Amino acid sequence: MAQPKFKRNLSFISMIALASGAVIGGWLAEAPYWFSVTGAGAAFIFPILAVLLVPVGLAFAELTAMLPFASSVDIWTTSAFGHKAGWASQWMMFLIQVVEPPMMAFIFITAFQYFIPIPKGAQMWIAIGIVLLWYILSNFNIALTGKLANICFFSMIIMSLIVSMTLLFSGHWSxxxxxxxxxxxxxxxxxxxxxMAVFSLKFIGFEMTPTMIEETNFPVSKMWKIILSALFVPAILYFIVVMAIGGMGSWSEIAQMGMPEPEFIRKFSLPGIVAILALVAGILHAFTTLMGFWTSSARVLYGAAQLNQLPQIFTRLNKKGQPYIANLVVLIFTVFFCIFSGDDWVQYIYAVSCIAAGLVYFVCCLDALILRRKHPEWERPYKVPCATVVFILGMIVSVWVIIGSCLELSAGGYISLVIYCLIGIAMYFIMSGYRKKNPEAHQLITLTPDDIEHE
Known part of the structure; x- marks a missing residue:
């Protein structure tokens, strides 16, 4: 029986909305951390980071166009260095993606508390209720996700600009x-x-676009435009928002706030509707990020199973073309993180995610460099200009991200990261055991450009 396939219902605009929407995170609750790290100068850090991450983004674009599979990072690294390295990179990729949905649940709660005080004991259950709701929606046709992304993305951009302009021209901005x-x-x-290292988390999201490539209905050669939009649209928006907030008070004052925009609006008696817009925009930010990363997390599991690095059960699709078993596992991880989140969780997630992201970015730039030499005959619908220089620059930026993030991570964070890696190693050996018992059923697969027409 033929294996069920993803439905190609994601348009070019929907992918921009999903990618950029996933990248644009909830500064509603995160801005105080930004100001505590580097003050209003964060406004300049974000555009610089977007430029520095371009080499990494272009490497992803070339690899995606050459090997357009949901397994993405896994198959690229497998093709360059073998299945062990492929699985290791995919496991790191899963960490980057799966920690974001619970973080967005935290931002939901922060925004809701402005309207209705939520007892501390109830916050966890509300967060779990939010992710359960999205779990249900995630099992519908991917076109629903695309439409929701379009609505939420453009709405939050407009609302965010209205709030920022209100602050800038309030008469209290200095x-x-x-x-x-x-x-x-x-x-x-x-x-x-x-x-420069940990703020790269605010651009995490562009790397998840390849995981949905089997569900897009536009040429793979255009993926570079999606990726660059996911870098520069957020960078411009972050610049405007930080400048608007930063002019309303000292950096130390902002660093002590819970939600700077609504608090400044209340402090200076600005129209209450603007505070509501800020909160609604924050909720939409969180929702688009949750949608994108949840979708990508499930496809990371699907992609690994596609190569027989995880059990084939993860490749099962429902009638709507959704990997429902993978979605269920993402739900389990998300609920786990919701239960064990702490007060300093934002800072913790920043550091852990960025270490994993730096490792994945480095490996993918190296993959692109190696595959240029190892398989020059493979067709590349999109080719990076000055490839060697670009890929090396991407690796240098990745090392910077790793080092800076390591400096920000606490001892507990290192312990959890090591535990996560050990779980990945254990899963690899468990699958190796299954493979020895039934080598034909669990034989490792390496996809090549020759498999594109069959996928």
Missing amino acids: ADNLVGHGGFFPNGFKGIFIA
Whole structure:
């Protein structure tokens, strides 16, 4: 019996909305952390980061066009270095994706509390209820996700700009708040260095686009446009938002706030409707991010099973073309993180995610470089110009991200990261045991461009 296939119902615009929407995170609750790290200078860090991440993004674009499979990072690394390395990179990719949905549940709760006070004991259950609702929706046709992404993405952009313009022209915004109190970068070079690493989390999302490539209905050669839009649309928006917030008070004051935009609106008696817009935009930010990363997390599991690195049960699709078993596993992980989240969870997730992202980015840039030499005959619908230089630059940026993130991670974070890696190693050996018992059923698969027409 033929294996069921994904439905190609994601348009070019829907992919931009999903990718950029996933990248644009909830500064509603995260902005205080940004200002605590490097003050209002964060406004300049984000565009610089977008430029620095272009080499990584272009490497992803070339690899996606050459090997357009949901297994993405796994199959690229497998083709370059073998199945062990492929599984290791895919396991890191799963970590990057799966920690985001529970983080977005945290932002939901933060926004809701402005309207209705939520007892601390009930917060966890509401967060779990939110992810359960999305689990149900995630099993419908992918076109629903695309339509929701379009609505949420464009709505939140408009709302965010209205809020920022209100702050900028409120009469209470002052450039003195930006340049005073220690200047744009009150924590000096250390703050800049750490920000350049951990703020890369706010661009995590562009790398998830390849996992949905089997569900798109436009040429793979256009994926580079999706990826670059996921870098520069958020960068511009982050710049505007940070400048708007930063001019309303000192960086130290903002760092102590819970939700700067609504709090400044209340402090200066600005129209209450603007605070509501800020909160609704924050909720939409969280929802688009949750949608994108949940979808990608399930496809990472699907992709690994596609190569027989996980049990074939993860490739099962329902009548709507959704990997319902993979969705269920993502739900389990998300509920787990919701239960064990802590007060410093935002900072913790930033560091852990960025270490994993830096490793994945480095490996993928290296994959692109190696495959140029190992398989020059493979067709590349999109080719990166000045490839060797671009890929090496991508690796250098990735190392920077890893080092800076390691400096920000606590001892507990290292322990959890090691445990996660050990789980990945254990799963690899469990699958190896199944493979020895039934080598034909669990034989490792390596997809090539020759398999594209059959996928």
